[in-house]
Amino acid sequence: MYQPVLSFPEGFLWGTATASHQVEGGNTNNDWYLWEQQPGRICNGDRAGTACDWWNRAEEDFDRARELGQNTHRLSLEWSRLEPRPGEWDAAAFARYRQMLAGLRQRHLEPMVTLFHFTLPIWVAQRGGWMNPETIPLFTRYVERAVRELGDLVTLWCTINEPVVYAYQGYLRGIWPPGRQSFPDAIRVLRHLLLAHGEAYRLIHALQGSAQVGLVKNMLYVEPLRPASWLDRKWAGFMNRLYNELSLIAVTEGRFLPPLGMERVPKLMDSIDFLGVNYYTRALFGVDKRQWMNSLNPRLNTAGVISDYEYGEVFPEGLYRILKHVQGYGKPIYITENGVPDADDDLRPYFILTHLAQIWRAIQEGVPVRGYYHWSLLDNFEWSEGYRMRFGLIEVDFATQSRRVRRSGRMFAEICQANAITPELVERYAPEAMEAVFGAGVPSAVKEVG
Numbered sequence: 001m002y003q004p005v006l007s008f009p010e011g012f013l014w015g016t017a018t019a020s021h022q023v024e025g026g027n028t029n030n031d032w033y034l035w036e037q038q039p040g041r042i043c044n045g046d047r048a049g050t051a052c053d054w055w056n057r058a059e060e061d062f063d064r065a066r067e068l069g070q071n072t073h074r075l076s077l078e079w080s081r082l083e084p085r086p087g088e089w090d091a092a093a094f095a096r097y098r099q100m101l102a103g104l105r106q107r108h109l110e111p112m113v114t115l116f117h118f119t120l121p122i123w124v125a126q127r128g129g130w131m132n133p134e135t136i137p138l139f140t141r142y143v144e145r146a147v148r149e150l151g152d153l154v155t156l157w158c159t160i161n162e163p164v165v166y167a168y169q170g171y172l173r174g175i176w177p178p179g180r181q182s183f184p185d186a187i188r189v190l191r192h193l194l195l196a197h198g199e200a201y202r203l204i205h206a207l208q209g210s211a212q213v214g215l216v217k218n219m220l221y222v223e224p225l226r227p228a229s230w231l232d233r234k235w236a237g238f239m240n241r242l243y244n245e246l247s248l249i250a251v252t253e254g255r256f257l258p259p260l261g262m263e264r265v266p267k268l269m270d271s272i273d274f275l276g277v278n279y280y281t282r283a284l285f286g287v288d289k290r291q292w293m294n295s296l297n298p299r300l301n302t303a304g305v306i307s308d309y310e311y312g313e314v315f316p317e318g319l320y321r322i323l324k325h326v327q328g329y330g331k332p333i334y335i336t337e338n339g340v341p342d343a344d345d346d347l348r349p350y351f352i353l354t355h356l357a358q359i360w361r362a363i364q365e366g367v368p369v370r371g372y373y374h375w376s377l378l379d380n381f382e383w384s385e386g387y388r389m390r391f392g393l394i395e396v397d398f399a400t401q402s403r404r405v406r407r408s409g410r411m412f413a414e415i416c417q418a419n420a421i422t423p424e425l426v427e428r429y430a431p432e433a434m435e436a437v438f439g440a441g442v443p444s445a446v447k448e449v450g
């Protein structure tokens with residue numbers, strides 16, 4: 001008997017992603033902490049505060065991840081904890097991370113560790129943060145220490161999380177620290193982040209032969225706002241280069257292209273062992289002749305399915321097309337983030353199923369996707385959006401720190417455990433996704449059973 005099943009490759013990694021400042025709580029020594037104290041910076045005046053209290057209770061959530069069938073977890077190290085003052089290392093903080101990483105391993109959750117996920121120690125920020133080229137050697141000094149202390153517990157390292165998003169939010173849009181609005185500054189910061197990636201890549205390999213080191217890149221599926229307009233089509237092409245391509249060309253071919261620069265950077269050549277793809281949405285770009293800065297802002301296709309607070313459009317096909325494209329860079333791929341803010345959890349089952357179906361489709365066509373990390377394991381501090389956006393497979397009551405597994409969390413658990421998606425599962429959790437998962441877009445999903 002034949003039955004359609006989307007089976008994933010043996011050894012596929014299934015997990016979730018988090019980041020230090022968003023979950024740990026008690027991070028009072030980084031630039032985000034200062035930012036949160038300024039009125040009007042964070043939605044509803046929220047502050048990260050205790051967050052998910054991971055500094056004290058991460059293991060309880062690791063247990064939940066394990067019970068939910070996951071076999072990996074991506075988290076980040078908080079530089080401001082490890083090096084609270086220049087050149088001063090906090091042994092207790094290293095010990096706590098050792099405990100957490102060992103805790104993941106004991107639970108058979110392969111750790112993936114990000115070294116920079118948006119937060120800087122206050123003392124680094126005060127010296128100009130990523131605007132200052134001196135931050136690059138400071139970063140590599142911290143990376144060296146982290147790898148020496150923790151490398152025996154970690155194989156999968158991510159250097160920088162989403163360099164373009166960081167430069168865009170903090171230096172162009174100005175809604176993240178340090179709140180600047182300058183295109184040249186954003187480009188300068190992006191350059192420094194990529195250079196830091198290259199340094200970190202070489203360094204980690206020199207220290208740890210077995211390491212697998214990647215860059216985590218947010219990928220937007222870019223289209224013109226007005227497809228009939230020649231100008232918008234050209235502009236969307238330019239924004240796609242700027243947003244998606246330039247960083248990838250830099251870390252594979254070792255060269256900067258305008259507006260990033262004009263030079264070859266040998267240290268960046270072939271500086272990823274894998275590419276981490278974060279995918280959330282399709283983005284439309286068009287020229288705004290009256291307000292030029294607007295042209296740099298992605299717009300949403302309002303005719304599509306839009307998630308809470310207009311965070312993004314649910315457009316799974318975009319992930320497939322991106323995967324087909326980045327296949328050209330010839331590196332293994334992890335989906336290091338993919339998720340949706342959905343407090344009611346009525347969209348998330350559909351979101352997960354349809355995105356996984358597109359990943360499956362790409363894998364069938366030879367794209368080397370090795371794992372999938374859903375964003376996120378649990379609700380957490382969503383940067384300038386504060387606590388209103390709920391990305392978790394597990395719901396968190398931040399007043400009591402109590403947890404409740406969402407339906408989507410149970411569904412994801414079944415997929416992780418089966419390493420597959422069956423029609424029966426789709427029928428039970430999100431029948432509205434049946435056509436998108438097993439229909440025209442995803443043909444020949446056939447596996448022998450019984």
Ligand code: BGC
Nearest residue numbers: 019161162165218337375382
């Ligand atoms: C970031 C996460 C963030 C998520 C959802 C990504 O851009 O890496 O830190 O919470 O998107 O917005």
